[in-house]
Amino acid sequence: MQASAATTGAGVTAAKKDIKVFPVVLAFLLSGFIGLFSETALNVALTDLMQVFNIGSSTIQWLTTGYLLTMGILVPLSGLLIQRYTTRQLFITALALSCLGALVGAVAWSFSILMVSRIIQAIGTALLLPLMFNTILVIFPVEKRGAAMGLIGLVIMFAPAIGPTIAGLLIEALNWHYIFWISLVFLVIALILGILTMQNVSETSKPRIDLPSMLLSTLGFGGIVFGFSSAGEGHGGWSSPTVLVSLAIGLVALILFSVRQLKMSVPMLDLRAFKYPMFTIGALMVALCMMVILSSMLVLPMYLQAGLAFSTLTAGLILLPASALNGLMAPVMGKLFDKYGPKWIVLPGLVLVVAALWLFSGVTLASSVGFIIAVHILMMIGVSMIMMPAQTNGLNQLPPQLYPHGTAIMNTMQQVFGAIGTAVAVSVMSNGQERFMSQADNPSDPTLITSALTAGVQDAFLFGMIVAVIGLVLSLFIKRVVVNRSH
Incomplete structure (x- = not known):
């Protein structure tokens, strides 16, 4: 085992010396930016697409669910793929798939064709994101990783931030097809840049492809994502047979998958990484943070559009300042992490997120735009203090x-x-x-709909606050990793 670690370490060191860092990072930043931009930009267009294709909310939701499901199935395989294929091969494949997905979306004439486009895009993103993080770990020394991850954070946070605003402008001035056309132009540029400049940054090996592991991983992660997504879409909620069966299959498959990985000498996904306590804490904190971000990104626009009756474009503009600031803060947090370590960045960050979600849980139909923007800024500054420091410290x-x-x-x-x-x-x-309407004197009164929605939004933000409090407790145990140079 020691020999293998030493060999791998030598390969990594050798790779670092002759890599031209700037073009490699630039190609990843551009492609990552557009991949994440198109993901959130389309979310804003869902209401328009329901009218275009004459379908309901439960069907249109599959454009998001299908994307998440594909990612949930393929990302676990990325560890195996990164070892089997070169950086250059995987990057070009990921970008080619992303380009194809954008092209299919740009010319889509039906919901089913658009669904195919989303799945192709998700395959490209599932290959690209883990490859990007792995490459940063390999080409940057430990003391500079915080700043490098901060730069990646700028892209990851800024792309979803401007997605809704640009999508709102495009839908108002042109139509939803242009979300894909714009993505395609920049993805082609990133692909050309990658073909010309991308280098292989780590050594490949040929780990055996274990079909039972792949099957269990697909059933496990796919079942969990599908089950939870189906519960969120309605169809009988948590008591629906589809939800219960999906979650049961997913849970059993995940347990069997985990047992198999721990018994294999060369596992498909090496769960021994969880033996490292700071990695485990970092992974949990990033995952909890993602729960808060994605649930807030869903609830807040609904409150702005359905509750306060703002247009898609106005809602996008209200969300823009905080999301843009969150992206701009990421490189700053990366540098602070390199200097001071994670604890005194992550802990105050979680305090800010808990405070912001508590304030959001009190929103009403009379809440001002200024209040919403200010609290959203507070929350997103907190998020920028958590994500990259916790992730970098863990890795x-x-x-x-x-x-x-x-x-x-x-x-x-x-x-x-x-x-x-x-x-x-x-x-x-x-x-x-539902609870608000059941307690109302006249439940059939249509004027109560927005008040009921606001009551539901308050509860959703309270759920987010509970998740953030769990993260706050975890952050008490985070410590700066002292890197063993023998690795």
């Missing part, structure tokens, strides 16, 4: 041979916890609405 504790597995585990947990957070938030919000 820093792993030896180089576990980098691909560590990034795959973290990205998988983000997808799965994100789906769970969204589903639970929708469920809590729906229950809050």
